[in-house]
Amino acid sequence: MITAPSILSADFRHLGADVSAVAAAGADWIHCDVMDGVFVPNISFGFPIIEAVRRVCDLPLDVHLMIVEPDKYIGRVRDCGAFMMNVHYEACTHLHRTVQAIHAAGMKAAVTLNPATPVELLVDIAADLDMVLLMSVNPGFGGQSFIANTVNKIQRLRALLDRTGSKALIEIDGGINAETGALCAAAGADVLVAGSYIFGSPDPSAALRSLAAL
C-alpha cells in the first residue's frame, strides 16, 4: 500500500521533525491539505507551509486543494514542488481543461470526489487521470469517522477504471486507520491518506507501518 501521511494533523510547532519522522518510517508521499474557507468550512494552510515541507524532505508531495478556482494556482503549486495536484470535481467547471493545464505544468493530475459525488461522473475523463481521490469523510477537518459507503465506491471505481483502460491510482482520504484501511485495500485502493491516525498516535512510525503493510 502506498501511504500518504496528512500533515493537517501534525504538530506545527515542530512540523519539520514530524515530517522527518514519517519519512524515516517509510512514508511514500506527504499529503498537504489546502483549505480556503469557501469550498470547505475551514482554513488550513497555504504555499509557505508546503515549501517548508519541501525543504525538510524529498518525498513526493501530494497536494489536495479544497479550494474554489484551483486553476488560478497551478503554477504556484508546481513551484512549491508538488508532484501530484488534486482538484475537486465539485470545484471545476471545465475539468478537462484543468487536467490538461496540470499536465502542461509538469505535474500528475488527480480528481477528488466528495462522498455524495458518484464515481460514474468520471467515465469521460478517467483515462486522462493519474489518480482519483475518493473522500471518505466530508472534506474540511481531520479526525472524522470513515463513511462506510466508500467501500462500495472503491469497487465501482475500480471497475470503471478497468473498463475505460485508465491507469489511475485510487486514493482514499478521511477516517483511515488499520481497520478502515484494510477495508479499502480489499476493495481495490492503491493509496491511503491518514492524518490523525498517524500523527495522533503515541507511535506514529508504527501507525504508518500498519497501513503500509495492508
Ligand code: DX5
Ligand atoms: C480532510 C483532509 C484529510 C485529513 C484526513 O478534509 O482532506 O486529508 O487530513 O484526516 P484524518 O486522517 O484524521 O481523517
Ligand code: ZN
Ligand atoms: Zn486530504
